[in-house]
Amino acid sequence: MGFCSVPWSGVALSLLWQFHFTSGGITTYGLVPAAQTALAGGPLPTLPAYDQTVLQPPAPPEQPVKALTFEVQRDAADAQGMSIPHEHGAAFYGFSIEMSVIGQTIGKNSTHIFPAFLNLMSNICERAGIVLIRLGGNTQEYARFHGGVFEDGRITQKEKSGTTQTTDTPAVMYTIDLFYMLANVSAMVPVKWFLGLPFNDTSTFHLEMAEYGQAILGDNLIALQAGNEPDLYAAHEKRLPPYLPENFVDEWHELMKTVDENPKVTVKNKFVGPSISGSDPIQWSPDAVWETGFIDTFKDRLYALTVERYLTHNCGAAFGSGEIVNPQDVFSWYLSHQTILNLIGEYHSSTALAQQAGLPFIMFETNTASCGGFAGISQSYGAALWILDYGMYMAYSNFSNALLHIGGQNVFYNPWVAPPTKQSTFHEWTVGSVFYSALIMAEVFGKSNAGRVLQLESGSVFTPTYAIYDGTTLSKFALFNYVNDPTGASDIVVSLSVAGGGVPQSVKVKYLLADSVQSKTNITWAGQTFGNNFEADGLLKGDHNATTVHCDVSANVCRIPLRAPSFALVFMDSTSPEVGQATATYSTTAYTKQHNTLKVDPTSLAVSNGHSGKDRVKMGSTSPGSVVAPNGASTPYYATGGGVSLLLSLSVIIWVLVG
Numbered sequence: 137m138g139f140c141s142v143p144w145s146g147v148a149l150s151l152l153w154q155f156h157f158t159s160g161g162i163t164t165y166g167l168v169p170a171a172q173t174a175l176a177g178g179p180l181p182t183l184p185a186y187d188q189t190v191l192q193p194p195a196p197p198e199q200p201v202k203a204l205t206f207e208v209q210r211d212a213a214d215a216q217g218m219s220i221p222h223e224h225g226a227a228f229y230g231f232s233i234e235m236s237v238i239g240q241t242i243g244k245n246s247t248h249i250f251p252a253f254l255n256l257m258s259n260i261c262e263r264a265g266i267v268l269i270r271l272g273g274n275t276q277e278y279a280r281f282h283g284g285v286f287e288d289g290r291i292t293q294k295e296k297s298g299t300t301q302t303t304d305t306p307a308v309m310y311t312i313d314l315f316y317m318l319a320n321v322s323a324m325v326p327v328k329w330f331l332g333l334p335f336n337d338t339s340t341f342h343l344e345m346a347e348y349g350q351a352i353l354g355d356n357l358i359a360l361q362a363g364n365e366p367d368l369y370a371a372h373e374k375r376l377p378p379y380l381p382e383n384f385v386d387e388w389h390e391l392m393k394t395v396d397e398n399p400k401v402t403v404k405n406k407f408v409g410p411s412i413s414g415s416d417p418i419q420w421s422p423d424a425v426w427e428t429g430f431i432d433t434f435k436d437r438l439y440a441l442t443v444e445r446y447l448t449h450n451c452g453a454a455f456g457s458g459e460i461v462n463p464q465d466v467f468s469w470y471l472s473h474q475t476i477l478n479l480i481g482e483y484h485s486s487t488a489l490a491q492q493a494g495l496p497f498i499m500f501e502t503n504t505a506s507c508g509g510f511a512g513i514s515q516s517y518g519a520a521l522w523i524l525d526y527g528m529y530m531a532y533s534n535f536s537n538a539l540l541h542i543g544g545q546n547v548f549y550n551p552w553v554a555p556p557t558k559q560s561t562f563h564e565w566t567v568g569s570v571f572y573s574a575l576i577m578a579e580v581f582g583k584s585n586a587g588r589v590l591q592l593e594s595g596s597v598f599t600p601t602y603a604i605y606d607g608t609t610l611s612k613f614a615l616f617n618y619v620n621d622p623t624g625a626s627d628i629v630v631s632l633s634v635a636g637g638g639v640p641q642s643v644k645v646k647y648l649l650a651d652s653v654q655s656k657t658n659i660t661w662a663g664q665t666f667g668n669n670f671e672a673d674g675l676l677k678g679d680h681n682a683t684t685v686h687c688d689v690s691a692n693v694c695r696i697p698l699r700a701p702s703f704a705l706v707f708m709d710s711t712s713p714e715v716g717q718a719t720a721t722y723s724t725t726a727y728t729k730q731h732n733t734l735k736v737d738p739t740s741l742a743v744s745n746g747h748s749g750k751d752r753v754k755m756g757s758t759s760p761g762s763v764v765a766p767n768g769a770s771t772p773y774y775a776t777g778g779g780v781s782l783l784l785s786l787s788v789i790i791w792v793l794v795g
Contacts, residue, residue, distance in 0.1 A: 185545040185553045186566055186669050189512035193620035193653045194468045196700065200619060200626035201599055206592050210637035212605045215590055219532045223585040224496060226328070227260050229527055229574035230268030230539045231551060232501045235275035235308045235332070237544030238292055240554050245291045246316035249324075252565040254722040255674025256552055256666075257325045262718035264578035265326065270500065270539050271318075272332025272361055277374070278307035279334050281344035285311055315352040322356040324722070329353060330408065330500075330539075332361040336374060338387045347400040359406040359439035361500070362391055365413040367420035381425045384410065385433065392437060408442045409434070411500050414482070422486045431493050440536065441490045442500035447479055451507035463510040470504065470513055470522040471618045471653055473600040476529045487534035496536035502526075503541045503570065509549030518618070518653035519549075520569035521703055525616055527577045528602050532589040540570055555670055563670035572648060572661050576705065579646075579715060580604055580614060587611075599628065610634060613706040617698045620653040626700035633692045640708060643694050644682040648703040664716060673723070680716030682707075 209215040222228065233241050243249035260267045286293050291314040295307045321327050331349045334342050349357045366384045369375040375383070388409065395401050410425050418424070422443065431441070447469060452460035469475045483497075490497035504514040504523070513519055523540070530538050542550050551571035555563035581587035586607040594601045598619050604612040619626040633639065646662040657668045663681030666672045685706075687694035698704055 183545045183556065184508060184511070184548045185550050187511050187515060187548050188656070188669075189463070190656065191464050191467050191512035191516070191654050193518075194471060196619045196621040196626045197598065200621065200700070201594075201596050201628055203629050203631065204594055204599060204601065205631040205633075206601065206603075206613075207633040207635055208590070208592070208603045208610060210610050210634050212588060212608045212610075214636060215603075215605065217590060218605065219589040220491065220534050221585070222531060222536065222581055222587045222589075224536050225585050226266040226268050226537065227264035227574065227578040228531055228537055228581055229577045230270070230537055231574070232270040232273065232539035232541040234273040234541070234543050235271055235279055235310070236292065236294055237542065238271065238314070239290055240544045241542055241550075241552065242321065243317055245289050245313045246320050248289070249317065249320060250554065250565075251722040252552070252554070252672060252674035254321070254325055255718070256567070256571065257321075257327055258718040258720045258722070259575060259674070259676065260578045261326050262720070263575070263583075263715050264581060265583040267325070267327045268330070268358065268537060268539065269327055270330035270332070270361065272330070272364060273501065273541065273543075274364065275308045276332030276345075276361070276364055277334055277336045279332070279345070280307065280309050280342065281348075282309040282311050285313070291317060312348055312352075315348045319352055319356065322353070325720070328356050328358050330358055330361055332364060333391075335363045335366075335387075335391075338390055341391055341394045343394065343398055343401055346395070347398070350401065350403050357406075359408045361408050361411060361442070362388060363409055364411055365415075365444055366410060367412045367414075367416045371415070380419060381410075381428045381430070384425075385428045385430055388430075388434060392434070405437050406439045407434070407437050408440045408498065408500065409438070411442045411444055413506075414443065414445045417482075422483065426486070426489060431489060431495075435493055435495070438495055440496040440498045441486070441493075442498045443483065443486070444501035445479065445499060446502060446506040447475055447504065449506040450510050454507040457507075461510070463512045466510070467513055467518070467654075470516075471518050471620070472597045473525055473529075473616075473618070474597040476522070476526050476600075477597075480526075480529055480533050480535075483535075484533060491534065497534065499530060499535055499538035501541045502538055503549040505549070508543060508547035511548055512654070514547075514549035514570075515568050515656050516653060517569055517650035517655045517659055517701070518620075520572050520648065520650075520659065521616060521618060521653070521701065523570045523573040524576055524648070524703060525600050527573060528580070528589060528614055529591065529600070531577075531581075531587075532591045532602065540574060552672070552674075559670075564667070565672040565674065566669045567666035567672040567674070569656065569659055571666070572659060575661060576648060576703070580612065580705065582606070601630070610708055612708060613696075613704075615696060615698050615704040615706065617700050617702050618653070619700040621700040622652065624699070628698040628700070630696045630698055630704075632694045632696060632706065634708070638692050639687040639689060639694045641689060642684050642686045643696075644707040644714065645685050645696060646682050646705045646707075648705075649699075650701075653701050662714075662716065675721060676717040680714065682714045 212218065242253050257267050282293070291311050293309045295309055318329055331345050333345050346360050349360070363384060370377040370379040395404050410430060412420055412422065412425060448461070448466065449458070450461060451457040487497045503509060504519050527538060540551050542553070544550070545553060545556060549570065550568050551574060552565060552567050554565055584606050588605045590603045590605070592601040592603055598617065600616045602614040603610060604614065613632055615630050617626070617628055648659070648661050650659045659665060660678070664676040664678045666674070667677060685694060685696055694706070696704055696706055
């Protein structure tokens with residue numbers, strides 16, 4: 137399935153808590169319906185994920201830019217300095233989810249998947265076709281497979297790892313139902329997965345993540361990450377110092393030997409690395425790793441080269457590790473293109489090496505700041521502009537993709553997160569400002585697999601500008617104005633001209649807007665919003681509004697207004713699709729904590745395999761990838777409804793977490 141616009145008539149999506157069958161009906165109990173939200177009330181959480189800190193914006197420059205003029209070539213063949221084609225068939229921005237917070241972001245188990253998550257992914261893939269998600273992070277290193285089930289039906293459970301780490305990361309136990317949940321997601325929305333292998337014990341590699349991932353996910357598993365931020369292993373006491381790139385390469389050799397000897401790991405050439413964090417720019421610089429021969433040695437094993445990087449960190453405030461940073465002091469860093477130039481400039485030679493090796497180069501984990509981001513910054517409109525500019529410049533610098541990290545309710549920078557469990561009956565989800573950045577990046581490149589980026593010189597770090605080519609022809613412009621100036625004195629008119637063809641009669645312009653760079657509320661993309669904290673169900677709300685700007689054809693110019701602050705995406709082709717809310721949407725169809733009866737065709741129930749994760753251990757074979765067909769055979773079963781095939785040993789039940 138390559139697109140999100142799929143019909144869902146004929147597929148029963150139910151919300152399961154307690155149920156009994158009565159003449160083909162399902163009676164459910166437990167959740168306060170949305171209509172009663174106003175009556176439920178309840179205190180607002182104060183966890184970092186729902187932070188309400190508002191900072192002061194920097195003053196506008198004394199001599200603001202009032203106008204910008206660009207002339208670009210219509211044909212890609214005549215344009216110099218463009219990026220490589222972005223042809224990997226997926227949205228540029230994907231997501232990196234910490235193993236320990238899957239239950240706050242995707243679902244409880246294979247039968248309880250969050251509708252808001254599916255809606256958010258549907259909006260990305262409506263624009264770009266495929267979404268990439270990595271499960272891993274610090275918690276992958278000490279993850280262990282649990283052969284049974286957990287009492288509450290969840291697929292993960294935290295345990296203390298007994299290690300000294302900056303983030304005091306707990307170990308995570310996971311069950312086989314994790315893989316069935318991911319398979320169910322991919323059956324509904326075209327999501328493909330990266331999975332992280334535990335790398336803490338190289339004397340005994342634990343490869344269940346590879347074994348079950350490959351067997352159950354099949355082609356929806358893109359690759360396996362071996363080693364997460366190895367340049368921090370010694371500092372975090374995961375390895376005895378000195379631990380250097382050559383030691384890491386030796387461990388990769390041992391891993392590959394173990395993989396070759398394991399018949400359950402059937403795909404032996406889809407790994408990513410080295411996933412260094414940039415924390416040691418001397419001993420662990422990208423060049424220091426490449427000098428070990430990492431690329432040439434493992435080229436036939438690699439799906440991609442990967443790095444992980446944040447602009448800065450907040451570890452002092454979060455964990456008492458290092459100096460405490462006042463977010464107000466660094467807010468201006470996220471309102472300038474210069475910080476992006478400095479950050480990504482370190483990787484230009486590495487992306488060139490990746491091209492020579494024929495490998496993608498992926499920013500495997502990133503966001504505003506490591507150790508959870510900053511109060512007042514990471515959920516602000518300014519952060520959305522910066523992450524969008526960051527993605528555009530990475531694409532221009534020949535990164536293939538980048539994954540925005542999600543850390544759960546104890547961090548500031550989440551693209552999305554569920555409400556606290558005990559408040560889910562009266563609060564909806566929270567969509568962070570940086571999710572808008574990912575959504576727009578998906579729209580920038582679309583589904584053509586032929587997008588290329590050219591950075592244009594604006595002369596100011598506050599007004600980065602890009603031209604986007606689709607295949608052989610100019611397609612779009614991306615215009616930024618970081619300046620916060622409510623007086624209007626820093627508003628800009630951008631004049632766009634096209635050499636070799638002229639401008640069209642008119643263009644469509646979509647704006648990312650908010651009141652100010654420090655705003656956390658009322659962020660809109662083309663007039664639509666996901667809502668403020670605790671208001672999101674993953675659907676865009678409001679009327680879609682793409683502004684029509686008439687061009688002066690005789691003068692070969694389109695004049696685009698760009699207020700301070702704002703972002704504009706200019707569609708030069710008037711036939712470009714105007715994508716708003718995705719056509720495929722997901723919603724709960726029953727509620728707990730109130731008596732409701734849903735009529736379901738008894739014949740559907742007969743083939744639906746409506747079992748919990750706890751029940752699955754009683755059903756047929758437990759070998760990797762084995763699922764039980766309606767006739768009891770241990771073979772993959774596809775329950776088909778409304779033109780969509782759902783892979784699993786059960787029909788999918790969408791669930792909202794309740795306290």
